[in-house]
Structures are given as structure tokens and as C-alpha cells.
Amino acid sequence: MAGNTLTQSRCSLEGKVIVITSGKGGVGKTTTTASIGAALALEGKQVAVVDMDIGLRNLDVVMGLENRIVFNVIDAIKGKCKIRQAAIKDRRIENLYLFPASQSDNKDVVKPDEMVRFCKMLRKEFDYILLDCPAGIERGFENSIAPADEAVVVCTPDISSIRDADRVIGLLYAKSITPKLILNRIVPDMVARGDMLSHQDVVDILSIELIGLVRMDDQVVVATNTGLPLVLQKDSTAGEAFRRIAQRLNGQKDIPIQIPQSTKSIWKTIGQKLGLGK
Amino acid sequence: MINGSSSEKSTVRLKGVREGLWVTLDPNQPVDILKADLTKLFAQAKHLTHNAHVILDTGIFDAPKSLTDELTRFLKDKFHVESVSPPKQETTERQPQTLQKYDMDHSWRRQASDALIIAGRVRSGQKIQARKHLIVLGDVNPGAEIIACGDIIVLGSLFGTALAGQSDQEDAIILALRFRPIQIQIGGIVAAGLPESGSKTAEYAHVENNAIIVEDYLTSNPFNRFTWPEIR
Numbered sequence: 001m002a003g004n005t006l007t008q009s010r011c012s013l014e015g016k017v018i019v020i021t022s023g024k025g026g027v028g029k030t031t032t033t034a035s036i037g038a039a040l041a042l043e044g045k046q047v048a049v050v051d052m053d054i055g056l057r058n059l060d061v062v063m064g065l066e067n068r069i070v071f072n073v074i075d076a077i078k079g080k081c082k083i084r085q086a087a088i089k090d091r092r093i094e095n096l097y098l099f100p101a102s103q104s105d106n107k108d109v110v111k112p113d114e115m116v117r118f119c120k121m122l123r124k125e126f127d128y129i130l131l132d133c134p135a136g137i138e139r140g141f142e143n144s145i146a147p148a149d150e151a152v153v154v155c156t157p158d159i160s161s162i163r164d165a166d167r168v169i170g171l172l173y174a175k176s177i178t179p180k181l182i183l184n185r186i187v188p189d190m191v192a193r194g195d196m197l198s199h200q201d202v203v204d205i206l207s208i209e210l211i212g213l214v215r216m217d218d219q220v221v222v223a224t225n226t227g228l229p230l231v232l233q234k235d236s237t238a239g240e241a242f243r244r245i246a247q248r249l250n251g252q253k254d255i256p257i258q259i260p261q262s263t264k265s266i267w268k269t270i271g272q273k274l275g276l277g278k
Numbered sequence: 279m280i281n282g283s284s285s286e287k288s289t290v291r292l293k294g295v296r297e298g299l300w301v302t303l304d305p306n307q308p309v310d311i312l313k314a315d316l317t318k319l320f321a322q323a324k325h326l327t328h329n330a331h332v333i334l335d336t337g338i339f340d341a342p343k344s345l346t347d348e349l350t351r352f353l354k355d356k357f358h359v360e361s362v363s364p365p366k367q368e369t370t371e372r373q374p375q376t377l378q379k380y381d382m383d384h385s386w387r388r389q390a391s392d393a394l395i396i397a398g399r400v401r402s403g404q405k406i407q408a409r410k411h412l413i414v415l416g417d418v419n420p421g422a423e424i425i426a427c428g429d430i431i432v433l434g435s436l437f438g439t440a441l442a443g444q445s446d447q448e449d450a451i452i453l454a455l456r457f458r459p460i461q462i463q464i465g466g467i468v469a470a471g472l473p474e475s476g477s478k479t480a481e482y483a484h485v486e487n488n489a490i491i492v493e494d495y496l497t498s499n500p501f502n503r504f505t506w507p508e509i510r
Contacts, residue, residue: 163402163421170401205419205437207399 015046015123018130018249019148021172021179023164025135027156028184031220031230033132034062035239036152038229039246041096045127048087050099052144053134054110057101064227065090065098074102077110077118083125093229097126107139112146119147128249137171145172151179152249155206157186157197162205169208180211182245187216188262199259212245214238215260290315292323298331299323300365303349305341313352320357332362389509392428400424400438411510420460429453429510448485453495457481464490 020033030053037049050073051059060066065088076086076099090096102109122129131148134140145151151172155165165181172179183199190196199213217238223230230239231246237260247255289307293300303312320327332353334346350362394408395415402421406412412426415433422438424430429450430442436454441463443450448465460471462483469490475481480495493500 159420166402166419166421170404205417207417 015048015126015129016150017119017123017148018128018150018152019133019144019177020130020152020154021133021141021144021168022154022161023135023137023168024161027154027161028214028220029135029154030058030062030132031224031238032152032154032182032184032214032242033130034059035230035242036246036249037128037130038063038090038093038096039231039243040128040130040250041090041093042231042243043246043250044095045250046095046097046125047128047130048097048099048122048126049130049132050122051101051132052140053132054101054140055103055106056134057103059132060088060098060100061227062224063090063098063229065100066227069100072102073099073118074105074109077114083121090229092232107134107143110143112142115143116147137168141168141171145175145177148177150249151177152182152211153179153206153208154182154184155202156184157191157199157202159197162197162202166206169206178208180209181206182212182214183210184214185216186213186260188260192262210257211248212241213257213260214241214245288315288319290319292319294326295333298333299327299359300333300335302335302337305336305339305345309345309348312349316349316353317356320353324357327357327359329358329360332359333365334362335365394426402438418454418459426450442483451482451484451500453480453482455480457483457492462490 020029020036022029033049037047041047049059049063051057052073053059054074057072060069068088071081071086073086075081076083086099087097088100090098119129131144133144153165153168153172155161169179181203183202186199187196191198199210203210215237217236219233219236220230220238222228223233223236223239230236231243233239241258244255244258289304289312291302293302301316303315334341334349336346346362346364353359353362392410393413394406394411395413396406397415399416400406400414400418400422402419405423406414406425408424408426408428410426411428411431412424413431413433414424417434418424418432418436418438418440420437423441424432424438425441425444427444427447428442430440430452432440432452432454434454435456436452436459438459439461440452440454440459442452443465444463446465448467450464452459452462452464457477457480458471458474462469462471464483464485467485467488467490469483472492475492477494481492482495482498482500483490483492484500485491
């Protein structure tokens with residue numbers, strides 16, 4: 001019994017591997033990974049973000065760490081360097097490390113069991129390991145979900161993104177991983193007009209636990225181009241949403257999910273309710 | 279069917295039925311003519327008449343007992359038929375009904391399940407195939423595919439692709455509480471997805487004149503006309 005307790009307590013000290021996936025490309029996986037990683041690090045956790053998009057690396061650009069890459073994740077997995085050497089420390093945020101992808105290899109150079117072994121080593125060093133999954137459901141996806149304890153599915157309120165997210169959710173369930181949902185790029189005005197699916201419609205179809213609603217935010221483009229973390233920008237609604245998502249992932253279940261509201265003036269809203277104008 | 283004579287209209291007609299020989303005659307004709315015509319016919323079909331069971335049908339007229347008795351005696355003596363009897367009343371009409379009653383009372387107790395019943399959400403990329411009928415307790419998401427050789431019933435929302443009656447049963451139906459499929463097929467007939475009708479009640483698709491028609495299930499009530507509950 002004593003041995004059992006010991007293993008259990010050691011297990012709980014080990015880090016958690018969370019894969020951020022979506023199926024479809026361009027829905028904001030990389031931005032989500034960078035933002036949640038930064039937010040968790042700001043919470044005081046040791047965080048590693050790993051770019052799994054071998055051959056098409058982006059996460060380093062979004063995090064503004066492009067110019068500091070010497071070794072990459074493939075070098076670390078294949079033993080060409082030490083894990084510490086491949087990790088790039090963020091200078092603005094304490095405890096945040098990036099494992100960049102290799103730009104010259106392709107996804108087939110890594111096997112799922114190699115990823116499991118690699119993440120097992122990372123678990124000892126970090127509290128959270130975030131895997132930025134590539135688009136698609138092929139080798140890169142298999143590599144990313146193989147070591148994962150949890151999954152976050154990023155989805156935008158459009159039909160094609162929902163279709164792909166649904167497929168990915170099915171594949172994750174098949175691997176006994178229960179996914180959570182982030183709905184990204186909501187435009188409240190369009191939802192109010194009925195031109196965009198509401199978050200209830202999306203949750204109805206995907207029927208998984210919702211952990212965050214992120215509003216369409218121009219600051220995301222600014223953050224991506226400048227490499228300044230979104231969560232450090234004071235006036236960013238998306239950054240704010242990602243901070244709350246990180247807190248929820250960190251076990252603070254009581255933080256309510258804020259529904260993005262239209263910024264229309266209250267008089268206009270009342271007028272619309274009364275049927276005056278459009 | 280053997281007719282008495284080709285030139286003149288015969289008073290007697292003979293045809294083979296499952297129970298034996300069916301003799302139709304006109305009882306208003308004189309007995310001698312009837313006997314002569316019977317002789318002509320029975321002589322032609324001698325190999326069939328021996329020990330045969332004869333049904334004497336007098337059509338819409340009621341034949342006097344004396345006439346039928348005499349003809350019975352005549353046929354038994356001359357052609358050695360087994361028996362002669364009048365036709366049963368409304369035999370042809372009553373038969374299917376008794377069969378259905380039998381079905382209703384006994385048949386479905388022995389019926390092993392032909393339906394595949396699944397509960398849960400069918401997601402994009404998943405494919406479910408049933409040997410006969412398919413019942414889904416849950417939703418079918420866009421991109422999912424459900425296939426059945428018989429009917430498909432979705433107790434939930436149908437957003438995906440549904441193929442019923444595969445591969446050639448066009449009497450199959452597809453029913454869903456919320457009917458918004460991407461595409462449906464019944465038998466070999468394909469119909470593309472329809473815009474949402476806004477109907478809040480169950481709708482079903484069936485084949486009519488080689489086209490798939492979607493109707494409100496409760497108002498059209500397609501199985502209302504059945505006299506007995508039938509096994510599908």
C-alpha cells in the first residue's frame with residue numbers, strides 16, 4: 001500500500017500533457033497554444049510549449065523567439081542535443097519554454113512512441129506541456145495525441161471548422177482522451193444578426209465541455225506580427241479570454257465563461273427589441 | 279382454361295385451381311345440355327379428373343339443390359371424381375386477413391430482432407452500417423454516415439448522410455425528429471440535402487414515383503392505412 005501511495009503522489013507531481021488540436025487549419029491553434037502557455041506561466045507554473053508542426057514551424061514566430069533557435073524538438077527527440085539545449089526560455093515571461101519544430105524535416109521522422117518517451121522526460125521538468133498539433137489527422141496528429149493526457153479542441157463558428165473538430169473529437173474519444181472546447185473568433189454582432197452560429201449551436205453539435213469563448217480581436221494580428229504575447233496586452237479581449245481559459249485548465253473550475261457581447265449601444269439594442277429599425 | 283366449344287358459347291367452363299377443378303356453369307340451362315358440355319370437357323381432361331375434387335360454381339345464380347345433386351351424381355358415376363362441393367363463400371377475400379391475424383397473434387413472438395439500436399452521437403467521419411433496420415438514439419452529426427438495408431429512424435437530429443433500403447428496397451423510410459440531412463438515399467434514389475423546413479415535429483422521407491418525398495410524419499401518418507400491425 002505504501003508503495004502505491006508513493007507512486008500516486010509522484011504521478012501527481014508529474015506534468016500534464018495537453019494537446020491543442022482542431023483538425024482544420026487556421027482556426028487559431030498556434031495563437032491559443034502561445035497564449036495559454038504564457039498565461040499558465042504567469043500563474044507561476046513551469047510550462048513547455050512544443051511545436052509539433054514539423055516542417056512548417058510557426059509557434060516560434062508567434063512567440064517572438066524565432067531568432068534564438070539553435071536546436072529543435074527533433075534534435076531533442078533523436079538525442080542530438082540535451083533537452084535543456086532545445087528549450088528556448090522566454091525572456092519576458094518567467095517559466096515559459098519553447099521547443100521549436102524543425103523546418104527541414106517532415107512529420108514522418110518522429111514516431112508516436114518516440115513522442116511518448118520524449119514527453120515522459122518533459123513531465124519531470126514541467127508542470128504543463130502544451131503540444132501545438134498540426135492541422136490534419138495524419139502522422140503529425142497521431143504524434144501529438146499519443147502522449148496527451150488532455151486535449152483542447154479549438155473551433156471557429158463556421159461549418160467546415162465544426163465538421164473537422166467533430167471528426168477530431170471522435171478520434172480523441174477513440175484514444176480515450178476527453179476533449180474540451182474553445183470557441184475562437186466569435187463576432188458578437190454577427191451572432192446577434194443571425195449571420196454566425198452562436199456558441200450554443202456549436203456546443204449542441206459537438207457536445208463536449210466548453211472551457212472558453214474567445215472573441216475576434218484585431219490585437220491577435222498585432223501580437224503575431226510583433227511577437228508580443230497576447231496575454232501581456234492590457235486591452236486585448238482575446239488575451240483576457242485566454243487568461244481565464246488558462247486558469248480553468250489550471251483547476252480553477254469556478255471561473256464563469258463570459259459570453260462575448262455586442263458592443264452596440266444600449267439604446268440601439270432596446271430599439272431592436274422593440275422592432276424599430278434594423 | 280378449357281372451353282367446351284370454340285364455335286358456340288359453352289355453358290360450362292373448367293379451370294384448374296389449387297384445391298382441384300373449378301367448374302363454372304350456368305344453372306339456367308337445361309340439364310341435358312349441361313351434362314353434354316361437362317362430358318365434352320371432362321373427356322378432354324380425363325387424366326386430371328380421376329379422383330379430383332370438383333368445385334361447382336354456379337356464378338351469381340342460386341342453383342336448385344336437385345340440379346347440383348344430379349350433376350354431382352353424374353360426375354361421380356361417369357368420371358369417378360372424388361368429391362363435388364360448392365365454392366366457399368368469399369374465399370379469396372378472407373384468406374389474407376386470416377393470414378394477417380395469424381401474424382398478429384403468433385408470428386412476431388418468434389421474431390428475432392432485425393434492428394440495430396445504438397445510443398449516442400454519431401460524429402463526423404464515423405460510419406454505421408446495419409444489416410436491416412437502424413435506430414439511433416441520439417444525433418447524427420454532419421459528415422457522419424449511417425447505412426441500413428431497411429429503415430432508418432433517428433430519435434434526435436439527423437445532420438449527416440443517411441442511406442436506407444440498401445441496395446434496392448425503395449419501400450424503406452428515413453425518419454428523424456429533426457430532419458436536416460446533407461444527403462439521403464432510399465434504394466437507388468438520391469436526394470441532396472434540403473434547407474431547414476423549420477418544422478418542429480418529426481419528418482420522414484419515402485419514395486413516391488421514383489422521387490424522394492419528405493413529409494411531416496404525424497400529419498401524413500403513412501402506416502395508418504395498415505389493417506394489422508405488420509413486421510417490417
